[in-house]
Amino acid sequence: MLSGATQEEGAPASSGFKSYDLYIAGKDVAGDGWVYTVSGRALLEDVFTAVTLKRQLEQDPDSDAANHPYVVGRCAIAADSDIDLASQAAAAAASAWAAVPLERRMTLGTRFREELIKNEDKFLEMLVAESHPVKLARWELSCLLQIYSPGSLRWYQKQMWVEKEYGGRRLILHRQPDGVVAFNPPQNAPLPSAALAVLALMAGNAVVVRAPRSIALSTMWLLRDIVGPILDEMGAPPGVLNAVCSNPKQTMDRWVADPAINDIFYIGGSQEGLRFEQQCVANGKKPILELAGNDGIVVWKDADIPYAAQAITESFYGSGQICMVPNYVLVHPDVAEELIAEVKEQVKTVRPGFPEEEDVLLSPVRRSERFFRLLDQALENGAELVTGGHRTEVDGTVSDTGVFLQPTVVRIEGLNGARTFDVVREETFFPLIPVLVAERVEDDDELLETFLQFLNTNDYGLRNSLWSRSDQVIETFVRRLVNGGLLKVNDSHIGFLPYLPSHGGTGRTGGAFGEANYPMLKTSHVQGISIAHDVSPYEAVFGS
Template sequence: MGSYNQWNKQFIAGTWREGRSDSVYEDRNPYSNEVIAKIKMATLEDIDEAYRSAEQSQMAWEEVNAFKKSEVMEKAASIMESRREEIVDLLIRETGSSFVKANVELDFCISITKEAASFPKRMGEEMVPSLVPGKENRVYRRPIGVVGIISPFNFPMYLSIRSVAPALAAGNGVVLKPDEQTAISGGLFIAKIFEEAGLPKGLLNVTVASIDEIGDGFVDHPIPRLISFTGSNKVGKHIGERCGRNMKKAALELGGNNALIVLEDADLEKSVDSAAFGSYFHNGQICMAINRIIVHQSICDKFIDKLSEKVKKITAGNPQNHENMIGPLINKEAVKRILGQIEKAKNEGAQIVLEGKIEGNVMYPYILKSDTNDVSTAKNEVFGPVTTIIPFNTEEEAIQIANDTQYGLSGAIHAGSVEKGVEIAKRIKTGMIHVNDQSVNDEPLIAFGGEKESGLGRIGGKWSLDEFTTFQWISIQNEPRDYPF
C-alpha cells in the first residue's frame, strides 16, 4: 500500500488536474513553515464543472443498490483505519495537531463514516393515513441532489467528512471546498479515500479555491440545493443570507463562547481537569472550547491556584514530538489577533493570572480573571489557548453570565448534585451542554449543533440523515373520487 500523493491537483469530474487559476497557494506546516504542497487554485469555471459533474453522477448514484452504497462507506472507513499512521502524520504536519488530537480526529472520521453506512438502508417510504376515501399516501425520503460543503482549518478532516459521508450515503452528489490552509487533510486526502473505496467518478469533487477569486460563486451556483458550512458566525450569516435569496437550504455550524460553570459543591479536582482539557485541547482552536469559566466566589481562589498549577505542566512545542499537547496556532495572524484580544481585556480591567509565552506560532496557555463578562476575552470567541475566569455568588448570577452572549453552541457544568447540574443545564441557552464534564464533546449518533448565532441545523445520527434528505409526498387515488364539479 503506497502513500497517497498528487497534492498539487484538484479533484474535479473524477480527474486529478490542476486548477485553472493563475494563483498558486503554498500549503505550509504552521510549526516549521515548510511548504508541504503548491496548489494551483480553482476558478469559477472549475467550480461550475465540479457542480455539473456532481449533478450528472448523482442521478445514477441515487439508483444504486442500498447495500452497494453502504459497502462504499464501510470501505472508506476501513481505508482510514489502515492509513492511520499516514493520516495522523499529515494532520500533525499540515494542521499543527498534537499526536493525541490527530488520533481523536481520525477516530471521529471513522465513526461518522460507519454511521453513514447505515443511511442507504434508511431511505425508505412511510405510509400515512388519508382524509380522502380510497386515497393511499406515501411519503418518500429522497436525496436533496447536490450538496456544497465548506469546511474550516481546525478539525479539517472531520469537519469535512461529517458532511461528506452522510451526504454521499444519502444518495447526493458533493462538491467540497476545504480551507486552503488545510486543503490536503480537509479535502484532497478525502477524495483519495473515496476514490479507493470505489465511489463512482464525478460524484465527489474537491475544489481548492480562494474567496478573493471566486467570491460567492460556490454558494450562489444554481445546482447545489444545500450548503453545509462550518466556520465563523460572520461568514455563516452571510452564507445563510445568500442561501435564503436563492431558496436553498443552509446547514450552519458556527462559533461558540462556551462557559464552564463550577458550582460551590463541585468536585474541585475534577472541575479543574475538565477546565484544562476543555480550554486548551488543540490550543483552544475548537468551536466547543471553554472560553469562560464561571466559578463560585467561595472556591474561586483555590480553583485558580489548582488550574494554574495544572496548566503550567502542559507541554507545548513541535507537535511531531508526541509528548507535546499544544502545538502551533494555524498562522502568525492568529497569534497577533489573540495577543490583541488579551491586551484589550487587560485595558478593560482583566487580570492576567498566568501569562503564556510565544515561540513562533506556538502560544503557551493564558489564564485571565475578570469581575465581569464584559472584557474582550469573555465577550468574544478567542479561538486560542486562553480562558477567562469569572466569579459568581448565586446560581442565578451564574446562569445570567453564561447566557450573556450571542452564541449558544456548547457548555458544561460541574456540580456535586447531578440533578441540580441538569436543572441548571436546562436553563442555559445552548445546543449542547455537559454535566460533570467539559464542553468539547462530539459523537456520531448525537444531534450536534447550536442555538442563537452558533448556527442552524443539526449534524449526527438520524439528524444528519434529515439534514441531507428531503421528502416527497406521492398519493394514489385507488377509488373514484367525488368532486364538487
C-alpha cells in the same frame, strides 16, 4: 494524481511526496498552477527557508527546490471554469446516485470508517504535516470514528426512513437528498470537516468540496485516496464526488450564483457566515452554517474539581483555535479558589513543541495581535491574570518573537457586567479563558437561575458543559438550558459520542436556522407518503 502513481517530469522523486490534480467527474484534471505544502516542523525550525521554498515552487514548479525535505506535497489550483465544471459534474451525477437504495449508500459510512482505521498512520502524518499536534490529530480521528460508528450509522438510517400502518394505508416518512451539496472546510481543521461530506453522500447527494488553498493537502488526500476509491468500488456515478483547491470568495460567489448547487455547507467565522447566509437565502440556496462558538462551562459547588479543571484545559488544545473548545467558566464562589488553583496547576501540562512530539497540545499562532488586545482590555477593566500572557518559543522559553502563546487564564469577579469584557462576550480563538466567579447569594436556587440566564443569553450557542453531582441541578439544566446544540454533563467538553449530534448550534453559531447538526439530515428534507389500498377518497374526506 494518486499517491503512488507515476509522477510527471519535474516532480520530486521522494516516495513521501504527494501531488494532487483537481478531482472532477471521476478524473484527475490539471489545474492552473500549484500550491505547495511544507512540513509543520519546517515552519518552526526555519520559517524563512520554509516560506521561501513554498513561494519559489509556486512560481517555478520545476525548480530543484521541489526535492527539499521540507516539501511534502502540492495541490493543483482551480480556475473559475474548473469550479463550474465540478458543480456541473455533481449535478449530472446527483439523480443516479439518489436512486441508489439507502441501505446500499449506508455502506459507504462503514467502508469509510474501515479505511480510516486502516490508514491511521497516514491520517496522522497528513495532519502533522499541516502543523496539527499528533495528540490532537488522534483526537480528530477519534471524533470521525464516533461519527461513523456502527451505532451512529444505524441511528442515521432510522431517521431517514420511518413506516407506519394506518386505516388501510402504508404511511412513510422519509428524507430525500437535497441534490448537490457544496462544502467549504475551514483552514484550522480542513480534513475532519471535509470528512462530513461522506454523510451528505450517504444521504444521496452529490458533493463538491473546496480544499482551502492555503492548506489543501490533507483534504485532497482524504477525498482522492480514501473516499474516491470507495465510491469507485461501490459503482457510484462519476461526478458524485468532486474536489477542487481554490480561493474562498472566488468559489463562494460562483456557488451562490450556480443553479446546480442546492446546499452550501459553510464553516467559518460568524460575521462572514451570517452575511453569507443572507446571500444563500436570496439566491434560493440552503445555508448550513458551522460558525464560531463561545462555549461555557459551569462548575457547581459539588463538582469534581480535578476533572472539571481537565475539561477547562481543553480550551487550550490547538492553542484554542478549535470552535468547540470552552471559552469561559462560571464557577460557584464556594469552590472558586480550589478550581482556579487546580486549573493553574494543570495548565503546566499544556506545552508547545514540534507537532510530531507526543505530549504537545499547543499549535503555532502566527498572528497574535488580537490575543493581546483582548488580554489587555480584560486586565484594564479589572480582571486578574492567573497564569500565562506571553509569547514563547518552541521550547517554552518566554520570547517577544515566539510563535506560541502561553495558556492564559484570567479571573473576573461577578457576573454583573461580565459581558462588557470582550474576552467573555466573543469567541477569542486563542489559548485564553476567563473564569467568572459568581457573586455570593444566600439562595443557591437564585444562583442556579443566574447561571442559566447567563448561558441562555449567550449570542452564540455551540456547546455547554456542567459539572455537578446533584441530580436536581443536572435535571434543571437539562430542562431549562435552551441555548446551544449540545450539553455535556460531567464529561469532556470536546469529546464526540455516538448518536449525539456532531456539530451545530444556535444564534451566531448556526444562524437563523441553527440547531444541533446531523449533516446527513441537514442535507436532506422530509417527504411524507401515503399508499392506500381499497380506500374511498370520499370516505377519507367525509367519513363513512
